[in-house]
Amino acid sequence: MIGLVSYIVFFLILSLIFGVAVLGLNLQWGFTGLFNAGVAGFSAIGAYTMAILTGPARDAVFGGFELPFVVGLIGAMIASGIGAVFVGLATLKLRHEYLAVATFGIAVTIQLVCLNWEYLTGGTLGLIGIPNPSKAWVDGPLAQNTLYLLVVLVVVGLSFAALERIVKSPWGRMLKAIREDDVAAASLGKSPERVRLEAFVLGCMLMGLSGALYVSFIGYVSPWDFLPILTFQIWTMLIVGGSANNRGALLGALIVWGVWTMSGFVISRVVPAEIQAQGGAMQAVLIGLILVAMLLIRPRGLIGEELHVSRHARS
């Protein structure tokens, strides 16, 4: 019984951490229509910043400032945000598929830097020994994980509440206006370029936050955690849950991560040992099938966008 509870806690931590990144992507794609295919790259920036700021000092590698957890989280968001400003300025004038190709390339480049700039990132070995704050407070893995789940829940709750407020604010309505017709928005005196950049940077900060929560939980960071497949997983979560709906984003994270871990469990039990190595490939095929099937059967997602009519128009 305890085993199941620990497993559920573990599962919830990871799916909610992904959920933070999905919320960020939802702000970019769901509300603003920005096709960011480089989610893994911005998560990686946050993850490595967290590792550098809070990790232990080590020889021949930069960082190890042993700063508090919260400083690490804020630092990770700032670093991803700064990265996003540069990327956004260089690419946001591109539309749709060109933006997708460019951001995909950025993620590949960031992963290469993580892999090769040993002084900053520890190279292929990554950085280990990143402290998990819950370990300083309570003993025992289950208590520690439960505490960390609470931390993650607070972060997700704050992000969710902030995003709900943002998208219902005048600025949020402007996002949708730009998504639907940026020429019309510009003709009303709005600045689509500026607003797109703001939404892009905010979304990327959430992706960085997600990466930071992830490394602090698992205790190390390695370049192999930020391959393009992570981007595809986050996208699948958003599409399954329903884009332009923050509840949908979180629901998608839970469902897709649930399918991923359950299929991994089933494969480890059912598939013969000699082809276990291929288990990951089966999971990836399954995620691909879910994405394609969802787009064919229910493109708006499980709970898609709620359509609003202006209260001025209604009366």
Add this chain to the structure above:
Amino acid sequence: MILQHIADGILSGAIVALGAIGLSFTMKMLRFANFSHSELLTWGAYSALVFVAFFSSFGGIFDLTFGPFSFGPGLILAMLCACVATAIIALLLHRFVFARLSRAAGHMTMVFASFGVALILRHLVVLIWGSDPIYYSRELQFAILLPGNVRVLPDQVFLLGLTVVVVIALHLFMTRSRTGIAMRGVAESPDLARASGVNVDRIITWVWVIGASGAAIGGVLYGMTVQLRPELGFSLILPLFAAAILGGTGSLYGAVLGGLIVGLSENLSVMIIPTTYKPAVPFLLILAILYFRPEGIFGVRDT
């Protein structure tokens, strides 16, 4: 040294060009960035492996190799069969995924779907053939020494020759045949082409067949001169997009020139940046071209 880099650049550029032709055509004529196109190279290469095994089981002339090359008639036949197999895969994907989506929702939905299709195709290769590198043949080859101390393998000469033949054949097809001319019409304006009596669905079938065949040939040539591995196509995504965007989508010569530029700049880049950063070069090219000339070298700016 620099001459060797140029030779290697032209050779890898030829493979990129073969893949980029199809990507460029689908981007222009079906109006979506197909992230799964590069997986067609992988499937072309691996399906040829099946046909190679099939033909070599007959023995006889299929055991022979041509002069200095590592392959014989078996691989040539297998390559043709791989083109057919890959074209069938592409048409099935079009029929059951992309065509349905393009009617139902916007073209961005097709881009998401291509993410999913790419995941499926790539990992099916791992499931079927495993993740270890495979070779068509273990035949040893002796490098040819060209002037300037440049070494090339006979297979690489074949690669370049076949690419030239394919490009010339496509050039003749696009300029001389009614289908080719209609295809260029669809690239310009599908509505106008339809109004002029062009069967747009048939042209789209041709786009997939040509794109998939080019990808299959590129994949087989990659397998022949490098190796077969499941990430073969995936590692070419950015080079293919760079070549297609560089040349201007929808342009045959653009894709070929784009492929050569990508191949050359990747291989020449190792003279100024560490080799480990080589995969980022196509991305820098994409950024540069999108910034300065978004319509590409041969492209026409969409209005």
